[in-house]
Structures are given as C-alpha cells and as structure tokens.
Amino acid sequence: xxxxxxxxxxxxxxxxxxxxxxxxxxxxxxxxxxxxxxxxxxxxxxxxxxxxxxxxxxxxxxxxxxxxxxxxxxxxxxxxxxxxxxxxxxxxxxxxxxxxxxxxxxxxxxxxxxxxxxxxxxxxxxxxxxxxxxxxxxxxxxxxxxxxxxxxxxxx
Amino acid sequence: xxxxxxxxxxxxxxxxxxxxxxxxxxxxxxxxxxxxxxxxxxxxxxxxxxxxxxxxxxxxxxxxxxxxxxxxxxxxxxxxxxxxxxxxxxxxxxxxxxxxxxxxxxxxxxxxxxxxxxxxxxxxxxxxxxxxxxxxxxxxxxxxxxxxxxxxxxxxxxxxxxxxxxxxxxxxxx
Numbered sequence: 001x002x003x004x005x006x007x008x009x010x011x012x013x014x015x016x017x018x019x020x021x022x023x024x025x026x027x028x029x030x031x032x033x034x035x036x037x038x039x040x041x042x043x044x045x046x047x048x049x050x051x052x053x054x055x056x057x058x059x060x061x062x063x064x065x066x067x068x069x070x071x072x073x074x075x076x077x078x079x080x081x082x083x084x085x086x087x088x089x090x091x092x093x094x095x096x097x098x099x100x101x102x103x104x105x106x107x108x109x110x111x112x113x114x115x116x117x118x119x120x121x122x123x124x125x126x127x128x129x130x131x132x133x134x135x136x137x138x139x140x141x142x143x144x145x146x147x148x149x150x151x152x153x154x155x156x
Numbered sequence: 157x158x159x160x161x162x163x164x165x166x167x168x169x170x171x172x173x174x175x176x177x178x179x180x181x182x183x184x185x186x187x188x189x190x191x192x193x194x195x196x197x198x199x200x201x202x203x204x205x206x207x208x209x210x211x212x213x214x215x216x217x218x219x220x221x222x223x224x225x226x227x228x229x230x231x232x233x234x235x236x237x238x239x240x241x242x243x244x245x246x247x248x249x250x251x252x253x254x255x256x257x258x259x260x261x262x263x264x265x266x267x268x269x270x271x272x273x274x275x276x277x278x279x280x281x282x283x284x285x286x287x288x289x290x291x292x293x294x295x296x297x298x299x300x301x302x303x304x305x306x307x308x309x310x311x312x313x314x315x316x317x318x319x320x321x322x323x324x325x326x327x328x329x330x
Contacts (some may be wrong), residue, residue, distance in 0.1 A: 029189040045290035058255070060291055062281050087288035 021040065035068045038077050042067075042084055042090050187288055187307045194221070195286035196296045199276035202253050208239065209250065209276035211302065218328045220243050220249045220321070221296040222272070223235055225256040226264035228292040234311035235268050241317065244269030247325045251275040254292050297321060299328045 039052035046057040052064055063084075070080045081093065090096045098106050136144070158256075173236035199209045224231045224236060242249055253261045265272075278284055281311065287296065297306035306324055308316055 059281070062285065066285055085284065086188060088290065089288075 029151060032072060034071055034077075035064060038071075038080060039064050039067055040082075040092055043094055043122065045092065189288055189304050189305075189308060192304060194296065194302050194304045195283070197276060197278075197283045197301075199252075199278060199283060202251070202258065202275035202277050209274045211220055214248075214250070214298070215302050216300050218247055218300060218325055219273075219298055221252055221287075221298060221324075222249055223252045223254050223287070223289050223292050223294045225254045225291070225292050226260040227256065228254075230311045232268065232294045234293055234313065235271075237312050237314060237317055238271040239269040242273075246322065247329075248273040252283060252287075252289075253277050254289065255279065255281045297319070297324055297328070 036053050040054075042052040042063070044050045044052050044055035044057055044060040044063075046059050048053050050060075052060050066083075067080055070083060075083070084092045090102070096102050096105065132154070194211060196211045198212075201207050201209055208287055213286065224235075238249060249271055251274070253275055254304050261275075261277075268270070274282070281289075287294075295308045295312055296304050299305050305328060306321065308321070312321070
C-alpha cells in the first residue's frame with residue numbers, strides 16, 4: 001500500500017517539475033532558436049557578466065519575452081538590437097559599435113601592438129650593435145682557426 | 157639614472173589607470189534616453205480613487221518620475237528624502253510602481269509615507285522597459301516639453317537631490 005502511495009506521489013511530483021520547465025520552448029522551435037541566438041549577444045543589465053540568454057534575473061526574462069514578441073511582430077534582428085540600444089545604450093551589446101567613444105576600446109590593442117613591435121625592434125638592433133662592437137680580435141681569430149684545424153695553438 | 161625611473165613611471169601610470177578605473181561605477185550605464193522624449197504611457201492609478209495616469213497630461217510641467225516597488229530595499233533608503241521633497245512642494249513627483257502587487261504597494265506607502273502626486277502601476281514592467289529601467293529605484297527629470305533631462309540610478313540621497321536634481325529642476329522651471 002505505502003509503495004503505491006509513494007509511486008503516486010513521485011509520479012505527481014515528476015509531472016509538477018515538467019510542468020514548470022516546459023512552456024517556453026514549446027511553441028515554435030525556430031523562433032526559440034532565434035530568440036536564443038539574439039539574446040546571447042545582449043547583456044543582462046542586472047547581472048552584468050551574463051548574457052540575456054544565460055540569466056534568470058527577472059529583467060532578463062522580461063527582455064527575452066520582449067525579444068520574442070518583437071520577433072513575432074515580424075521585426076528583424078537589427079531592429080530589435082536598435083530597440084534595446086535605444087533604451088539601454090550600447091552597453092547591452094556584447095560587441096559595441098565602432099565610434100568616437102569606443103575608439104580606444106577597438107584601437108587600443110593595435111596601438112599596444114605597434115608600441116611592442118617598435119620596442120622589440122630597437123632592442124634587437126641595439127643588441128646587434130653591441131655584439132658587433134665586441135667583435136673578435138685578430139689574435140682570437142688565429143687561435144680559433146688553429147683549434148679548428150687541429151694543429152694546436154702555441155701560447156706566445 | 158633615467159633608466160632607474162622607468163619602473164617608477166610605469167607604476168605611476170598603472171596607479172592612475174587603477175585610480176580612475178576603480179572609481180567608475182560599472183552599474184551606472186549612461187542612459188541613451190537623456191535628451192529624448194519621455195516614452196508616453198497611460199497606466200492605471202495605484203490608489204483606490206482609480207483613473208489613469210497619462211504622461212501626456214503632464215506636458216507643460218517639470219516633473220519627476222520615480223520608479224519604485226515595495227519589494228525594493230534600496231527604495232526604503234531614498235524614500236524619506238522623497239517624502240521631504242514632496243513636503244517642500246517644489247516639483248511634483250510621480251511614481252511608477254514597478255512589477256509590484258497593489259496591496260503590497262499601498263501597505264508600503266501607508267507605512268513609509270506617500271510623496272507621490274500620482275502613481276502609475278506597471279505590473280508587467282513594460283513601461284519600465286520603455287524607460288530603460290534595470291534597477292529600482294530610478295529617477296527621471298522630465299521637462300515641460302516632455303523630454304527626459306536627467307536620470308539617476310539607485311537611491312537618491314540629499315547630496316544628489318540638492319546638487320543635481322533640484323538645481324536642474326529650478327533651471328527647467330524658469
């Protein structure tokens with residue numbers, strides 16, 4: 001008897017869990033895939049290091065629903081991006097647009113790269129000059145040749 | 157000699173970057189709405205008296221829109237300052253009750269005071285999205301032409317009110 005009750009309880013809890021999980025993905029898989037793809041590019045403003053797709057914050061859920069609705073209304077991804085930027089600023093985009101205020105962000109790494117290359121080049125050139133300055137004397141050269149020839153070398 | 161100074165200079169440079177970088181608040185996202193017309197809304201009043209709050213009806217006046225909710229703890233922090241502001245009567249403060257329950261909101265106002273000239277109910281947070289709200293409380297200053305002139309994210313304090321909000325309101329009211 002208790003076994004039966006347990007079984008029924010387990011079954012009903014299982015169903016409850018499924019009921020809570022299922023609705024969002026159910027309707028239109030193509031649309032859901034689009035919603036997911038776009039919301040991965042958008043930042044959740046409450047938990048700033050998560051995308052809208054990852055976050056379960058209230059606002060993220062609302063904004064995902066908003067994205068879904070705009071898509072259902074036939075808006076393109078670009079139009080939806082504009083909708084979000086118009087309200088929350090470039091900050092919602094994980095890849096911000098290139099403009100005056102983001103120039104350092106986009107150009108900075110290249111500037112650093114150029115500085116690095118210049119520093120490396122001057123260092124290499126200076127080192128080369130140093131080595132050339134310490135070139136071998138004729139005496140050393142003769143000694144080296146003698147060693148290589150195997151004829152030995154006699155100290156004077 | 158000059159060489160010995162390089163580490164010091166690098167250190168100074170990094171210090172400056174850290175000093176500036178760490179004092180920025182990453183939660184304060186500049187609002188693209190400043191200088192733009194405030195999104196229009198027509199929402200039911202929170203109070204029993206009923207009726208609607210229409211942003212259109214507020215044209216020709218400078219007003220504040222304060223986004224609040226009874227579930228929002230930082231709202232409690234700014235609330236006394238809003239109540240005080242309302243008593244001074246310099247500028248009408250409208251509330252946007254954001255994703256809240258009516259009874260909870262009314263109870264909360266009963267307990268902590270009600271500074272609002274009118275309170276619009278935004279149960280689903282749609283108007284909040286239109287205003288780019290992402291953290292409650294938020295406060296907007298809207299001018300006579302219905303243009304958003306200022307936005308403050310997070311609880312208002314006397315400093316922000318006296319140094320930023322009120323001087324701006326006075327200028328706009330002239």
